[in-house]
Amino acid sequence: MVEKTDNAVSDAAGIAAAASHAAKKGPPPVDKWNPPFCGNLDMEIRADGSWFYNGTPIGRPEMVRLFASILKREGNDYFLVTPVEKVGIRVVDAPFVAVDADIGETIGFTTNVGDRVTAGPEHAIELRGSAEKPRPYVHVRRGLWALIDRKTFYRLADAAMPGKSGRMEVQSGGTVFPLEP
Incomplete structure (x- = not known):
């Protein structure tokens, strides 16, 4: 798992806003984005496919789809990526x-x-x-x-x-x- 850095980690709302802006131009090209790592976000995708933020289920399907669109895997680690930041999240099994x-x-x-x-x-x-x-x-x-x-x-x-x-x-x-x- 990726270690947390001293940088301040963005919250889910900020990541969602950046992803939403990027998605207006089509599917986000996360494979081409390589922003700096900003730390880990308390977000987890559980084995049943449910998404949690700060221990609470994310109940809005549109929000889950938005986060899923900016999900990136590097080795065994998973990240939400925008053009300007990359934050680590936990994935229990498959995303x-x-x-x-x-x-x-x-x-x-x-x-x-x-x-x-x-x-x-x-x-x-x-x-x-x-x-x-x-x-x-x-x-x-x-x-x-x-x-x-x-x-x-x-x-x-x-x-x-x-x-x-x-x-x-x-x-x-x-x-x-x-x-x-």
């Missing part, structure tokens, strides 16, 4: 949860923050954990992953077919994804 999927010729996932991605080379489905407790994820963007919720994973498993290796798998975007370790 997002895939809460639904359209399963057909391709598999399109929808996350708890409204991102939509189609599984394929750019958006891999990955199984972590063990055979007894598999944890399925889908890559959303720039090293940020979504845990696939249980109901959606069961729907994927129902659509899976045996592959050449004998493992159950799904296909999307010309890519094969095993659903077994």
